[in-house]
Amino acid sequence: xxxxxxxxxxxxxxxxxxxxxxxxxxxxxxxxxxxxxxxxxxxxxxxxxxxxxxxxxxxxxxxxxxxxxxxxxxxxxxxxxxxxxxxxxxxxxxxxxxxxxxxxxxxxxxxxxxxxxxxxxxxxxxxxxxxxxxxxxxxxxxxxxxxxxxxxxxxxxxxxxxxxxxxxxxxxxxxxxxxxxxxxxxxxxxxxxxxxxxxxxxxxxxxxxxxxxxxxxxxxxxxxxxxxxxxxxxxxxxxxxxxxxxxxxxxxxxxxxxxxxxxxxxxx
Amino acid sequence: xxxxxxxxxxxxxxxxxxxxxxxxxxxxxxxxxxxxxxxxxxxxxxxxxxxxxxxxxxxxxxxxxxxxxxxxxxxxxxxxxxxxxxxxxxxxxxxxxxxxxxxxxxxxxxxxxxxxxxxxxxxxxxxxxxxxxxxxxxxxxxxxxxxxxxxxxx
Amino acid sequence: xxxxxxxxxxxxxxxxxxxxxxxxxxxxxxxxxxxxxxxxxxxxxxxxxxxxxxxxxxxxxxxxxxxxxxxxxxxxxxxxxxxxxxxxxxxxxxxxxxxxxxxxxxxxxxxxxxxxxxxxxxxxxxxxxxxxxxxxxxxxxxxxxxxxxxxxxxxxxxxxxxxxxxxxxxxxxxxxxxxxxxxxxxxxxxxxxxxxxxxxxxxxxxxxxxxxxxxxxxxxxxxxxxxxxxxxxxxxxxxxxxxxxxxxxxxxxxxxxxxxxxxxxxxxxxxxxxxxxxxxxxxxxxxxxxxxxxxxxxxxxxxxxxxxxxxxxxxxxxxxxxxxxxxxxxxxxxxxxxxxxxxxxxxxxxxxxxxxxxxxxxxxxxxxxxxxxxxxxxxxx
Numbered sequence: 039x040x041x042x043x044x045x046x047x048x049x050x051x052x053x054x055x056x057x058x059x060x061x062x063x064x065x066x067x068x069x070x071x072x073x074x075x076x077x078x079x080x081x082x083x084x085x086x087x088x089x090x091x092x093x094x095x096x097x098x099x100x101x102x103x104x105x106x107x108x109x110x111x112x113x114x115x116x117x118x119x120x121x122x123x124x125x126x127x128x129x130x131x132x133x134x135x136x137x138x139x140x141x142x143x144x145x146x147x148x149x150x151x152x153x154x155x156x157x158x159x160x161x162x163x164x165x166x167x168x169x170x171x172x173x174x175x176x177x178x179x180x181x182x183x184x185x186x187x188x189x190x191x192x193x194x195x196x197x198x199x200x201x202x203x204x205x206x207x208x209x210x211x212x213x214x215x216x217x218x219x220x221x222x223x224x225x226x227x228x229x230x231x232x233x234x235x236x237x238x239x240x241x242x243x244x245x246x247x248x249x250x251x252x253x254x255x256x257x258x259x260x261x262x263x264x265x266x267x268x269x270x271x272x273x274x275x276x277x278x279x280x281x282x283x284x285x286x287x288x289x290x291x292x293x294x295x296x297x298x299x300x301x302x303x304x305x306x
Numbered sequence: 307x308x309x310x311x312x313x314x315x316x317x318x319x320x321x322x323x324x325x326x327x328x329x330x331x332x333x334x335x336x337x338x339x340x341x342x343x344x345x346x347x348x349x350x351x352x353x354x355x356x357x358x359x360x361x362x363x364x365x366x367x368x369x370x371x372x373x374x375x376x377x378x379x380x381x382x383x384x385x386x387x388x389x390x391x392x393x394x395x396x397x398x399x400x401x402x403x404x405x406x407x408x409x410x411x412x413x414x415x416x417x418x419x420x421x422x423x424x425x426x427x428x429x430x431x432x433x434x435x436x437x438x439x440x441x442x443x444x445x446x447x448x449x450x451x452x453x454x455x456x457x458x459x460x
Numbered sequence: 461x462x463x464x465x466x467x468x469x470x471x472x473x474x475x476x477x478x479x480x481x482x483x484x485x486x487x488x489x490x491x492x493x494x495x496x497x498x499x500x501x502x503x504x505x506x507x508x509x510x511x512x513x514x515x516x517x518x519x520x521x522x523x524x525x526x527x528x529x530x531x532x533x534x535x536x537x538x539x540x541x542x543x544x545x546x547x548x549x550x551x552x553x554x555x556x557x558x559x560x561x562x563x564x565x566x567x568x569x570x571x572x573x574x575x576x577x578x579x580x581x582x583x584x585x586x587x588x589x590x591x592x593x594x595x596x597x598x599x600x601x602x603x604x605x606x607x608x609x610x611x612x613x614x615x616x617x618x619x620x621x622x623x624x625x626x627x628x629x630x631x632x633x634x635x636x637x638x639x640x641x642x643x644x645x646x647x648x649x650x651x652x653x654x655x656x657x658x659x660x661x662x663x664x665x666x667x668x669x670x671x672x673x674x675x676x677x678x679x680x681x682x683x684x685x686x687x688x689x690x691x692x693x694x695x696x697x698x699x700x701x702x703x704x705x706x707x708x709x710x711x712x713x714x715x716x717x718x719x720x721x722x723x724x725x726x727x728x729x730x731x732x733x734x735x736x737x738x739x740x741x742x743x744x745x746x747x748x749x750x751x752x753x754x755x756x757x758x759x760x761x762x763x764x765x766x767x768x769x770x771x772x773x774x775x776x777x778x779x780x781x782x783x784x785x786x787x788x789x790x791x792x793x794x795x796x797x798x799x800x801x802x803x804x805x806x807x808x809x810x811x812x813x814x815x816x817x818x819x820x821x822x823x824x825x826x827x828x829x830x831x832x833x834x835x836x837x838x839x840x841x
Contacts, residue, residue, distance in 0.1 A: 209369075
């Protein structure tokens with residue numbers, strides 16, 4: 039059966055930054071299968087088109103949240119949605135962060151910009167099971183203090199270490215300034231007993247993953263979320279290829295061992 | 307050795323050099339908001355942070371000094387003491403309660419003069435720190451988190 | 461099982477009867493026919509529309525019809541179209557959405573159009589191409605319903621090759637001029653002093669039933685031997701060949717090759733190679749809204765990895781240079797296709813060579829990449 043979008047109603051809308059909005063969605067009728075952290079939906083804006091968006095919240099009730107940055111016609115349309123409006127969702131698509139593999143290990147979450155959104159459900163899952171993981175650290179980098187997604191809730195997370203750093207601080211910023219990798223020295227983790235989860239702009243992913251590997255985190259335990267153009271999400275359109283990977287099928291999350299050689303080839 | 311660790315003095319210097327350096331250092335602490343040095347001042351000291359955060363800032367009249375970068379545990383604070391004219395390029399203050407090893411720059415420069423091998427390892431260490439900060443500053447210049455203008459009209 | 465029915469022989473009248481039987485069944489019969497100066501594919505009302513007496517002269521960037529004295533129907537090689545035009549059409553509506561009230565949207569799936577096709581004259585390379593598209597479009601976690609529905613009902617009548625073209629290189633891709641299993645019937649055309657006839661082998665129950673309803677005679681040993689010999693001879697008459705190396709590892713090791721700059725200087729990035737390729741499957745989607753603004757449709761259409769928008773990521777294309785786009789196409793075809801779908805993506809039909817307006821020949825490009833790698837190997841030894 040060709041996947042047709044399933045109507046979902048916007049039940050809450052939270053502006054995150056000047057250009058980013060989180061939409062909380064509930065199914066109008068039948069719900070989609072459960073999403074796992076790391077997976078994405080194809081979100082349809084009526085008359086505009088579809089884009090892939092990772093889930094930034096998964097609720098047991100079938101409700102979902104998507105954090106969307108306005109960068110094109112479809113995302114503009116979605117960001118302009120009001121409570122009560124309807125969007126279409128297909129999914130869940132793609133693989134997951136596979137947090138469960140980090141059982142008994144330190145969990146290091148490194149997010150750049152809107153990259154925090156897909157990591158949010160992973161952070162909440164890890165913190166919900168304090169006995170399952172050793173130390174959970176969350177490192178967030180953003181352009182300005184106003185560009186930190188969900189900044190109201192970050193400091194409430196009971197992590198072993200939470201660091202937020204920005205490129206351009208305002209006058210009132212009393213926290214860190216600089217690239218997100220500089221926070222790595224302050225997070226408590228035993229490199230060879232650590233799983234790292236990284237999402238953000240590709241150069242930030244490369245810099246972070248390289249530094250983690252240099253510090254001794256095994257490359258196959260550095261999980262990064264990758265992004266390419268995506269049309270169908272079902273493995274048939276060919277757009278999301280990154281070398282041998284069809285990202286909608288074997289991604290968007292990949293191990294650094296697998297991703298590093300691919301990301302080092304220009305225009306692959 | 308990973309570059310990130312090579313920036314740390316205790317990794318960058320061989321044991322013998324490290325111990326010689328630490329012998330001329332002493333522990334200090336700064337309360338939050340305390341100034342460590344100011345732009346244009348004589349660069350006669352440097353620090354390695356043991357705990358807390360320092361912020362490098364720039365003097366702009368009529369404005370609270372904008373923070374350029376923050377430094378944390380293990381980081382070197384100050385490099386102008388190693389190069390002529392030994393004048394601070396930026397200012398620094400303790401952002402949170404700060405504990406650090408403080409070193410007398412004149413003494414260390416003399417040690418470098420007396421023992422070229424010691425001088426080479428110190429310069430190599432500080433050079434790598436500078437290269438790392440330059441790269442980080444460049445990464446921020448690119449404004450990675452911003453939205454690029456579309457290259458083609460769409 | 462009737463699929464093991466003995467080989468039969470049809471003459472031209474028999475082939476006419478076969479097509480008539482298919483038409484009578486309500487099948488949409490598609491086959492090669494002369495059109496616009498080429499042997500294209502079109503719906504056939506009768507076998508008389510087959511390109512009897514036409515051959516082709518091929519080269520890189522060149523295609524010419526030529527008259528043949530022998531009147532053969534299947535003595536041309538792959539034309540500009542392939543069967544994907546029918547199984548995986550260039551445009552297809554996926555679903556539509558209607559705004560039923562201020563805050564309600566109803567989505568409707570579209571029943572894929574699936575005529576009951578009979579494909580007459582499917583080349584062995586194209587038979588392999590169909591098997592490859594089967595894997596891509598219906599063999600993964602998700603299936604393309606429209607393709608699957610059309611494919612399941614399509615009847616495949618293969619025509620083995622006895623006249624390979626100058627741009628053919630199927631043998632070097634692991635194929636050959638004889639039809640692999642997967643056909644319902646396989647024809648081998650023979651024109652000699654014994655007459656113009658077609659040896660018919662049966663590949664399925666459905667093929668057997670169809671043959672049963674068509675006037676035919678049991679194949680005599682001479683006809684069978686002649687047919688076999690002609691196909692075997694064709695194996696050695698391929699106009700081109702890919703170098704006999706492990707292409708998968710060659711391509712994987714050639715991502716930084718200088719040859720890509722050379723080919724990029726010639727490539728127009730027009731995407732012709734992807735349009736004529738029988739395995740290229742990439743599509744994009746577009747949203748088409750009517751004037752009321754309350755009805756919108758989602759259409760799928762063929763796309764090409766040579767198009768700049770293909771790799772568009774907020775800000776610009778990931779693959780902006782011609783070098784990277786040609787490399788993507790060729791590397792996918794010969795190497796990463798294995799990673800994604802377990803086979804090569806090239807069947808050696810030669811269409812991309814023939815229909816490239818710049819005459820770029822993938823066998824030549826791969827040979828150059830191989831030579832470059834060999835030269836590098838020598839330097840580092």
